[in-house]
Amino acid sequence: xxxxxxxxxxxxxxxxxxxxxxxxxxxxxxxxxxxxxxxxxxxxxxxxxxxxxxxxxxxxxxxxxxxxxxxxxxxxxxxxxxxxxxxxxxxxxxxxxxxxxxxxxxxxxxxxxxxxxxxxxxxxxxxxxxxxxxxxxxxxxxxxxxxxxxxxxxxxxxxxxxxxxxxxxxxxxxxxxxxxxxxxxxxxxxxxxxxxxxxxxxxxxxxxxxxxxxxxxxxxxxxxxxxxxxxxxxxxxxxxxxxxxxxxxxxxxxxxxxxxxxxxxxxxxxxxxxxxxxxxxxxxxxxxxxxxxxxxxxxxxxxxxxxxxxxxxxxxxxxxxxxxxxxxxxxxxxxxxxxxxxxxxxxxxxxxxxxxxxxxxxxxxxxxxxxxxxxxxxxxxxxxxxxxxxxxxxxxxxxxxxxxxxxxxxxxxxxxxxxxxxxxxxxxxxxxxxxxxxxxxxxxxxxxxxxxxxxxxxxxxxxxxxxxxxxxxxxxxxxxx
Numbered sequence: 001x002x003x004x005x006x007x008x009x010x011x012x013x014x015x016x017x018x019x020x021x022x023x024x025x026x027x028x029x030x031x032x033x034x035x036x037x038x039x040x041x042x043x044x045x046x047x048x049x050x051x052x053x054x055x056x057x058x059x060x061x062x063x064x065x066x067x068x069x070x071x072x073x074x075x076x077x078x079x080x081x082x083x084x085x086x087x088x089x090x091x092x093x094x095x096x097x098x099x100x101x102x103x104x105x106x107x108x109x110x111x112x113x114x115x116x117x118x119x120x121x122x123x124x125x126x127x128x129x130x131x132x133x134x135x136x137x138x139x140x141x142x143x144x145x146x147x148x149x150x151x152x153x154x155x156x157x158x159x160x161x162x163x164x165x166x167x168x169x170x171x172x173x174x175x176x177x178x179x180x181x182x183x184x185x186x187x188x189x190x191x192x193x194x195x196x197x198x199x200x201x202x203x204x205x206x207x208x209x210x211x212x213x214x215x216x217x218x219x220x221x222x223x224x225x226x227x228x229x230x231x232x233x234x235x236x237x238x239x240x241x242x243x244x245x246x247x248x249x250x251x252x253x254x255x256x257x258x259x260x261x262x263x264x265x266x267x268x269x270x271x272x273x274x275x276x277x278x279x280x281x282x283x284x285x286x287x288x289x290x291x292x293x294x295x296x297x298x299x300x301x302x303x304x305x306x307x308x309x310x311x312x313x314x315x316x317x318x319x320x321x322x323x324x325x326x327x328x329x330x331x332x333x334x335x336x337x338x339x340x341x342x343x344x345x346x347x348x349x350x351x352x353x354x355x356x357x358x359x360x361x362x363x364x365x366x367x368x369x370x371x372x373x374x375x376x377x378x379x380x381x382x383x384x385x386x387x388x389x390x391x392x393x394x395x396x397x398x399x400x401x402x403x404x405x406x407x408x409x410x411x412x413x414x415x416x417x418x419x420x421x422x423x424x425x426x427x428x429x430x431x432x433x434x435x436x437x438x439x440x441x442x443x444x445x446x447x448x449x450x451x452x453x454x455x456x457x458x459x460x461x462x463x464x465x466x467x468x469x470x471x472x473x474x475x476x477x478x479x480x481x
Contacts, residue, residue, distance in 0.1 A: 053148050059142055079101060082110055105123065106143070117198065122148070123144075123145060123459070125142060183198065184276055198293075209263045212263055214404075245389050247368070250373070271296065271297040273299045287353075301369070303371060350384070356386060376436075405435055438454045
């Protein structure tokens with residue numbers, strides 16, 4: 001029986017001959033004939049080569065822009081083995097910038113064993129030929145993981161081993177999962193760099209629901225709603241609805257809408273896709289972006305009333321009628337804003353289609369969140385139930401919210417100044433952001449009393465300003481009469 005060394009020597013000779021023949025064919029034979037002959041060369045090699053290969057490409061889809069779930073699972077499976085067996089490794093920091101994760105470097109190879117079967121894994125990449133020079137890596141550079149095994153073990157590898165790899169890889173991904181914050185790339189970058197639909201960073205926001213300053217009963221209601229959704233796969237299948245849910249967060253600025261989104265992601269361990277509509281070229285690109293989001297994710301469109309022009313025709317008509325009365329500087333600013341919105345051809349019907357139409361079913365366990373400061377500006381069709389299933393008002397700070405801040409910022413439960421705060425906060429409107437800023441210690445001593453006194457002064461000033469405003473409006477009415 002031939003040794004493995006002799007087998008590899010024979011394979012090397014065969015490959016050398018094939019490469020020589022391929023070079024001759026390229027030089028002296030027309031391209032279409034060369035491709036035809038090369039197909040037969042591969043068939044001959046298949047008869048002589050006792051080994052089979054299976055490859056997993058990094059990206060899939062027609063335009064090769066969607067990250068392959070199979071590739072990710074295989075990469076996760078090979079990670080621990082690569083750190084032990086590979087001679088050349090790639091390292092990256094994960095888990096809150098504390099741990100290192102290792103993977104095979106390009107063109108590296110390791111050996112795995114399954115039920116006595118030896119399997120070779122290698123990392124490869126394809127680099128397109130290009131005549132242009134750029135400091136950036138090629139946008140079409142793609143990697144692939146390739147496994148090789150003896151053909152006599154075909155049944156074991158294809159029916160048992162690969163299932164084992166995918167299962168173990170997915171389990172490892174869940175165990176080591178860290179939340180990512182994605183944003184859509186505008187104009188595909190320069191020199192075709194980063195020609196992908198989404199770019200991402202690690203999401204390290206520390207906020208949780210424990211940090212949110214809101215009524216405890218309302219907070220628990222939102223938590224129960226989110227957890228119920230995440231555990232309702234079979235229920236959504238039973239009732240015939242896509243496994244998705246929409247949340248509308250509305251309220252004045254500074255009321256914690258962005259913090260609520262971060263807390264939702266931390267609670268469910270979902271990735272966040274921050275979708276900037278003004279950077280989306282048209283409805284087709286919007287569909288591609290939504291298709292490329294992963295399961296277990298939250299797609300966010302912040303300030304949706306500013307991102308999409310829902311009342312463009314009415315605004316244009318009003319501008320025409322009031323042209324003579326409008327301030328020229330303000331008019332110029334409005335024109336520039338209109339031009340920036342016109343760069344994007346996304347329409348209301350296109351947005352409705354991807355969040356609630358046929359395209360909305362292209363994915364599982366997905367949440368869509370809209371935020372707005374002015375809910376009355378939104379088209380009712382956009383926020384009806386079935387699209388935005390749950391409407392959450394993010395209102396001004398109440399006393400219960402203040403107590404959350406006092407506990408988190410100052411480690412205070414009861415305090416003699418709490419009664420004063422309770423009285424004043426019930427008489428004025430103040431955002432949670434303003435309350436938090438006043439309670440933030442400004443010196444290293446972190447004197448809790450000083451922080452509470454700062455808040456009380458702010459509340460008293462707001463109350464006084466509101467009183468003066470009412471008196472001024474009353475005087476104006478009297479003067480009119």
